[in-house]
Amino acid sequence: MPVTLPAISFRNVAKTYSGARGAIKALDDVSFDIHAGEFFGLLGPNGAGKTTLISILAGLARASGGTVKVLGHDVVTDYAAARRSLGIVPQELVFDPFFSVREALRIQSGYFGVRHDKKANDAWIDELLANLGLADKADANMRQLSGGMKRRVLVAQALVHRPPVIVLDEPTAGVDVELRQTLWQFVARLNREGHTVLLTTHYLEEAEALCGRLAMLKQGRIVALDRTSALLAGTASTMLRFKMDAPLPASLAAQSRVTGRIVQITAHDAHEVETILGVLRAAGCQPEDLEIGRADLEDVFLEIMNGPPRTISQVRVAV
Amino acid sequence: MSAVNVLSGTSTLLYKEVLRFWKVSFQTVAAPVLTAILYLLIFGHVLEDHVKVFGSVGYTSFLIPGLVMMSVLQNAFANSSSSLIQSKITGNLVFLLVAPLSHWAWFLAYVGASIVRGAVVGAGVMIATVWFAPLHLANPLWIAVFGLAGAAMMGALGLIAGLWAEKFDQIAAFQNFVIMPMTFLSGVFYSVGSLPPFWKAVSHLNPFFYMIDGFRHGFFGVSDVSPWTSLAVVGGSLIVVCALCVHLLRVGYKIRH
Numbered sequence: 001m002p003v004t005l006p007a008i009s010f011r012n013v014a015k016t017y018s019g020a021r022g023a024i025k026a027l028d029d030v031s032f033d034i035h036a037g038e039f040f041g042l043l044g045p046n047g048a049g050k051t052t053l054i055s056i057l058a059g060l061a062r063a064s065g066g067t068v069k070v071l072g073h074d075v076v077t078d079y080a081a082a083r084r085s086l087g088i089v090p091q092e093l094v095f096d097p098f099f100s101v102r103e104a105l106r107i108q109s110g111y112f113g114v115r116h117d118k119k120a121n122d123a124w125i126d127e128l129l130a131n132l133g134l135a136d137k138a139d140a141n142m143r144q145l146s147g148g149m150k151r152r153v154l155v156a157q158a159l160v161h162r163p164p165v166i167v168l169d170e171p172t173a174g175v176d177v178e179l180r181q182t183l184w185q186f187v188a189r190l191n192r193e194g195h196t197v198l199l200t201t202h203y204l205e206e207a208e209a210l211c212g213r214l215a216m217l218k219q220g221r222i223v224a225l226d227r228t229s230a231l232l233a234g235t236a237s238t239m240l241r242f243k244m245d246a247p248l249p250a251s252l253a254a255q256s257r258v259t260g261r262i263v264q265i266t267a268h269d270a271h272e273v274e275t276i277l278g279v280l281r282a283a284g285c286q287p288e289d290l291e292i293g294r295a296d297l298e299d300v301f302l303e304i305m306n307g308p309p310r311t312i313s314q315v316r317v318a319v
Numbered sequence: 320m321s322a323v324n325v326l327s328g329t330s331t332l333l334y335k336e337v338l339r340f341w342k343v344s345f346q347t348v349a350a351p352v353l354t355a356i357l358y359l360l361i362f363g364h365v366l367e368d369h370v371k372v373f374g375s376v377g378y379t380s381f382l383i384p385g386l387v388m389m390s391v392l393q394n395a396f397a398n399s400s401s402s403l404i405q406s407k408i409t410g411n412l413v414f415l416l417v418a419p420l421s422h423w424a425w426f427l428a429y430v431g432a433s434i435v436r437g438a439v440v441g442a443g444v445m446i447a448t449v450w451f452a453p454l455h456l457a458n459p460l461w462i463a464v465f466g467l468a469g470a471a472m473m474g475a476l477g478l479i480a481g482l483w484a485e486k487f488d489q490i491a492a493f494q495n496f497v498i499m500p501m502t503f504l505s506g507v508f509y510s511v512g513s514l515p516p517f518w519k520a521v522s523h524l525n526p527f528f529y530m531i532d533g534f535r536h537g538f539f540g541v542s543d544v545s546p547w548t549s550l551a552v553v554g555g556s557l558i559v560v561c562a563l564c565v566h567l568l569r570v571g572y573k574i575r576h
Contacts, residue, residue, distance in 0.1 A: 058417050061576045080419035088417045094410035098339045110331025111418035157414065 005072040006033035007165050007196035008057065013066035015052050015220075026052045028220040030066070034198055034213075036164075039191045041211030041228070042200045045305060048217040050200045051091060054169050058088045070165055084112060087163035089154050091170045091200075095142040101129070101153055102138045105160050112161035121160075128156040131186050148179045155183060165196045172203060184210065208232070208297035216304055224304050231300050239295045240265045240273055242287035249283040252276065257302060266299065267292070329424040332415070336432030340398055347436065351394055352443040355386045359448050362508060372510045373541045379452035381535075383445070384462075385507035388534040390444045391466055392527065395437035395473035396480070396498055399429045403481025404490050412574065422568035426478070426561070433474025434467065441466060457540030465534040465546075465553065472530075472557045473498075475564040482572050501527045511543045526556040 015027040027049045034040045044050050055061035057068050059079055068075045073082040096104060105125045114121050129135045132152040137145060142153065151171065158166065168187065172180045188210065191197050201207055207214060207228070214231060216224040224231060243261045247253075257264040267273045273292060280287055340347040363379040372381040406412035415425070456462065480493045505527035511519055522528050523544075533549030536542035542549070 055576070059575065060413065060416050062571070080421070083417060083419040086417070088413075090410075090413050092410050092413075094413060096406075096411045096414070097409070098342050099335075103338075107331055107335045108414055108418075110334070111328050111415065111420060113327040113419070 004036055006069070007036045007038065007071060008034040008198060009067075009069040009072075010053070010057075011067045011069075013053065013056060013068060014064045015049070015056065015061065016064045025220050027056075027063070030217075030220070030222055032215055032222060032225055034196060036071075036196055037191070037194055038213060039188075039197045039211050040199065041207040041214040042198060042217065043204065043207060043214060043301060044200075044217035047219075049220040050217055051169060052220075053217070054088070054167055054198075054200065057167065058086065059083060084161065085163055085165050087158035087161065087166045089158045089166075089168045089171050091173065093147060093150055093154070095145075095150050095153065097141070097143045100139050100141055101134060101145070101156075104142060104153065105129075105156055108157045109160040114161050124162065125156075125160065128159055131182075132156055133182055148175050151175050151179060152183070155186075159190070164194070165198070166190065167198045169200050170202065171199075172201065172206065180206075204297040204301055214297075216301065218305055228297070232295065232297065238267045238269070238273070239293050239299055240267045240276055240290070241293060242290040244285055244287050246285050249279055249285070252279055257299075263287075264299070266295065266303065328418065328420045329428050332420065332424060332428035333431045336398070336402060336428060337435050339402060340432070340436050347394070347398070348440055348443055351390050351440050352447050355390050355444040356447050358386055358508075359383065359451055363451060372513075373539060376539055376541075377452055380454055381510070381539075382508065383448045383452060383454055384535045384538045385531055386448065387441045387444045388466065388469060388531050389502050389505075389507045391437040391441040391470050392473045392502055392530065393494075393498065394440040395433040395470040396477040396494070398433040398436040399474045399477035400481040400484075400490050400493070401477075402432075403429070403478060404484050404487060407481070407484075407574070408486070416574065422565060425568050426475070426565050429478050430471055430474035430561075430564075433477060434470040437470035437473070438466070441470075454538060456538060458537045461533060461537030461546050463537075464550065465530055465537065468550075468553050468557050469530040469534065472526075472553070472560050475557075475560045478564050479560070479567060482567050482574065485573070501525055504528075505531045506543065507531055526552055529553050 010033070011031050013027055013030040014025070017024045017026055030049070030053060042050050042053070052061060056063045057070070057075060059075055059082070062076070070082040070085045073079075073085065075082045099107065102125065105128070106121075109121050109125070126135075129138050132155060134149065134152050134156065137149060142150065145153065155168075155171065158168075166187065171183060175183075184206070187197060197210075199207065199211060211228055213227050214224070215222055226234070241262065241264050244263055245261060248256055248258070248263065252265060255265060265276055267276060277287075359379065359382060362382060366378045372378065403412075406415070476498075480490055484490045484493065504522065505525055506522065511522045511528060511532070514522060529544070529549035529552040532542045532544055533546045533553060536546040536549070
């Protein structure tokens with residue numbers, strides 16, 4: 001039976017930055033694989049190490065230890081093949097102000113050595129422009145584009161050399177609903193056509209909807225790695241939601257998530273729901289619009305991030 | 320990676336760097352040509368009737384090759400240094416960093432574009448100033464050799480400065496406190512042979528002097544030092560600067576963390 005190479009393989013990846021206050025461990029012994037054709041999510045709070053890990057993958061930073069491979073190509077010793085397999089959409093909204101959209105895409109494709117087949121390449125550029133709603137901006141200078149349009153060009157630049165592995169580093173940060181829809185439809189189509197997608201995002205509903213498997217990073221370490229459905233099923237499966245104007249009783253405040261008037265409390269079973277309601281009644285609280293629902297990825301994420309530190313053996317790993 | 324891919328990547332980066340300065344040619348080509356014309360008009364007017372160089376060469380004729388070479392050197396440096404620092408500060412260097420380009424591709428493309436800009440500005444200065452005084456070409460090969468070597472060395476030096484600098488101020492300081500004095504004190508406006516012994520000896524420590532002197536030899540067939548001596552100094556300096564530049568690119572100095 002033929003062995004299929006992982007699309008991306010992280011093995012014992014470590015990264016230490018030396019700063020004024022001594023060495024800072026940005027990544028600590030990170031190991032996991034992303035299989036070919038997966039739509040994989042990498043989640044974590046700010047400073048967890050997501051962008052550092054992607055920077056090492058892309059060759060923007062060098063690991064202090066461990067190895068990273070893209071389709072079997074080491075990103076350091078076989079960087080050319082590794083980078084040709086990768087399309088990176090960077091987190092920062094960057095652009096070259098000297099060029100038009102079409103010029104920027106032609107130049108980017110040239111860096112990857114695909115300009116020798118100009119006809120096929122220009123046809124692909126036209127397809128990218130059409131799919132990302134940029135057809136009428138092809139000859140506009142990059143400076144003239146709105147933030148959302150510039151974000152679309154970044155996506156097009158990452159895809160212009162038809163990479164089998166696509167990395168999206170918070171691609172929807174600060175962009176409007178229309179672009180999100182356009183972008184996710186297009187990326188989902190590419191995933192269906194066989195492209196592997198690695199996504200980092202703070203929008204957990206996007207990760208839940210799109211990613212078949214997830215890894216969560218906390219302080220540079222993997223704290224969860226599993227199928228999205230398994231993570232949702234395995235952690236607090238019930239969530240009590242209600243609206244309330246009065247402050248929560250102190251015994252509930254610590255385990256609650258409060259957004260304005262909306263309160264969400266994890267409840268593992270019916271008995272726990274009844275206990276919570278009893279505490280509220282005893283405190284004279286009047287919860288409104290009370291509902292009991294399944295926990296979403298945000299709940300899972302918060303439970304894992306706010307939970308006690310885990311050893312590697314406790315991390316849920318399914319590969 | 321196939322040879323076609325490697326060449327395509329390098330040639331694309333070279334094309335992009337040339338297109339970048341060409342799109343703002345009013346600033347990158349026309350402005351230095353105008354500056355050189357002003358130098359020629361002012362210094363030529365003041366000194367033409369008072370100074371003869373190498374025995375019989377008129378001052379304006381002497382000045383023209385010096386201005387051409389000075390423009391070549393300064394613009395070759397400006398091209399690579401300004402392009403790299405702009406890309407670093409605006410963040411668009413990421414497009415290059417994620418591409419499968421080797422450090423040699425970066426080196427050849429950036430230095431190649433610097434040579435192109437130096438040649439375009441140098442040709443512009445030559446075309447604009449040649450009408451002011453008689454000029455002949457004693458040995459065009461020396462002109463080509465020193466023009467090319469000088470532009471390549473300054474392109475590589477600009478690349479080093481662009482890698483090292485973290486803000487525009489640092490590039491400006493490098494340009495104003497290193498490049499400008501070394502070019503002005505290299506014999507562009509005077510023959511080093513006319514200096515007192517101490518300053519003559521100091522000038523001989525300046526590699527820019529050999530670039531200007533060797534370049535000028537191609538026009539007049541005479542120079543302050545032998546063109547072969549100049550070639551040895553310029554060639555040696557070029558090798559050292561290029562080796563350092565390639566090394567910094569290979570290790571990703573200040574661009575890959």
